[in-house]
Amino acid sequence: MKKSNIVMSSVLVAAMFATAGFAADKAAPKAAKKAPKAAAPASEVAAPAAESSSGEAAAPKAEHRTPYGMAGCGLGSLIIKNHSKGPQIGAWILNVIGYQISAITTGSSNCGITKDDLAMKEQEVFMEVNLSSVAKDAAKGEGEHLSAFAEILGCGQGAELNVFSNLTRDNYSTIFSTSDSKAVLENFRGVIKSNETLASACVRA
């Protein structure tokens, strides 16, 4: 009698638990809306495996084109998902047990684009992913996101980096007048061109 009671109790609790998980997750559908946004730039670079952490994953379909290879090569499509402030109860029950949901979605092209395309894309991607950190470093006059960005532009070493940091700081309000990463990148290029040292040092700007 007692034994059956404990089984019954456990089953009941499991059912309640599942219901609670279901009811609590209002965050997931919201996140799913983000998915099309992630997929769009992926198709732009002919990405065979558009990955989305919360929406409908397109990866298996893509495998017909390239049957194997390493994901994440194409950096052309990256978005940072908006995180709601509170804990996302529904999604977490699996997260708690080592189940990882990526906060940042990468469209992996599996080398649908070439490395040369990548070099051009690299600066855009870097700025898209790191803009708030680059702006902070630029205002302070130093920092690893700023120097990493300078490195991508080709002027991340020694004295050139100092010139770059100072110039960025002096032109802060011009460069960071927008939160559009591509516009910020253009502003950076404009400022670099106006400086003789950097115009020749930042070879990839």
Place this chain on the structure above:
Amino acid sequence: MFSTRLLLLCLSLFCLTFLQPTHAQTTPDPVALELGRVQAVIDDPGFDPDHQWEKILYYATNMWGMGRSMVDDPAFFLSKNGKYHSKEELHATIAALFAPVPANSEEQNNHAHCHFPRRESWIIQKTGLNRDLLPKVKCSWFEKWMKGQDYDAASLIFSSSYPNNPSSLFGHTFLRLHRKQSTGVHGHDLLDGAINFSAYPNTSNPLLYTLKGTAGGFPGRFSFTPYYLKVQEYSNTESRDLWEYHLTFSEADIKNMIAAAWEMGLHHINYYYFDENCSEVILHFLQAVRPDLTLTWFKVWVIPSDTVRAVTNTPGLTSGFEYRASALTRFLDKYHKLSDSDRGLVDEITHNNAVPDAMAKLAKLPPDEEARVNDTLIEYIDYDEKLSGTKSAVTFSALRPALLLRRTKLPVLVEAEIKPATADQPDTGHETARLRFGGGALNRTSPFLEAEWRPALHDHMSSNQGYAAGLGIDFFDLNLRYLTKEKRALVDSWALIRILSLPELDAIVRRPAWNLSIGTEADYTCAGKSHESPDYCYRSSIKGGAGLSYPIKPLGLMVFGMANIALGHHTGLNNHLFAEPSLAAGVTLAPRDNLKFEVSVGTAYMAAYRQKGIRYHTLDAHIASAFKRNHELRLDSKRSTLGLSETSLGYLYYF
């Protein structure tokens, strides 16, 4: 594609079998001779005594003791039974390496030489296969992928768990590939690469999500991304510290790591949280890179911090670690370095969020001091807003840009490196599975013996060493009791999950304390109805609550109070459902990380359908002493006005 490859394979075997004799009659074909020699080598019973080949194929013993590859994509195998028969797969791989090369340059990418570079390098190393005798294949996809990427070192990265962010309670592990010459040059670590294994959920229905995740319904895949992406994700968005354990891999090992990553590529491993989660797969991946290593062992549950310990406990595999502070850690570090009055100013400005007033107050400070306060404010805003990428501040939408603009006019400060607290170092924590043996007495008259098995992970009374303070998470905790006088064995308690978070944070970043538990436990008073001690009933419930925790630091005390609600089922209430609101308050004293005392009181009202409501009070006391890393003694005592009085002493072993 797979069938094409099979066809090629068959063709090649056909050619080799039938063409060989004709060649042999004239001059022996060196290629055929080499193939025969290599086949003889692998057929030798003494070949590969330590089963390295199985590591290359991600073989693992599953929960039912069966050996098979974790990889679930059939395209990963060249033989029909490759998932279950490693030897068959080895023969097929060798034959495929010798297979004729398609004329079409795109098709060449499907040759085993291009698809399975890690397998090839291992076979060459172990059998002495003469590389020059293999067909010449051009792997344009791989070359394109590797172009411009040059790595010479790697780290195992652990992203810490973080209280109050349930998605990160367990932490996560992944790998960082260091660009050549990137080490030592400050700031450019961000441009390194990251290899990550994670699930790709294909549903957003939370119920399906849970079920599919449990049953392995989601594919898990590797991805290769810039490290800065991971830094933004973990350090800034989720405020999790990163611990970077430097692996002592040679350049040849790094080549093998890249080959292994490519070879595994998009092939999926069904993601089970039990035995094929990120931590477990990363360990298997490291074994595929270095098959001389044995990092995996049978464990019901592999937790990310277990991965770290498996690697750091292997002699000579790591050489120190680097630490990357999260947004919250960066803020707290700066905040605590300020004077009392400047801290007050930070509190005031973030509270009022009024730009002109804030800027006027800041301008009164000397420039260096203003710069430090400004930096602290920015770190606070970035932490609070989880800022990363192109996101703009919402709450502090005007304050952040104003502060940054002002900052450009203030002195450039040299940032001091943030040193992690040694207590937080994940490799120094206790293991995550636990057994407890002990005994005690119910109502002073009925002695019992008990044994507990808890597969994961850490409760808040255990030593903080290696774990976030004030956070406890237990899974599948099962406690069995034997009442010696009554000669009766019973399940004392079983918990699906038990979480308690008592954050020790400063006022400015205070977050609520909260708890959640789902489980079944024996009620020896049968809701106060049983006076013929000891009888027992079962109470099953979902219980959750929130409240406040407040550290009184000079005394090493933490006081907390919580309001809870439990919903459940009680066999002592004629099997009716019940609802039970309750209040609890307590104090924890931790003179050291490994010695804790806790006393708590509670009052509850249990209301069940068609039953008289039951009001009762409780008094609990616990002492825990972790006298060694994996050994602990615990004394627990519970009293309730329903008539319960229980004391038990136990020895806990973590493994």
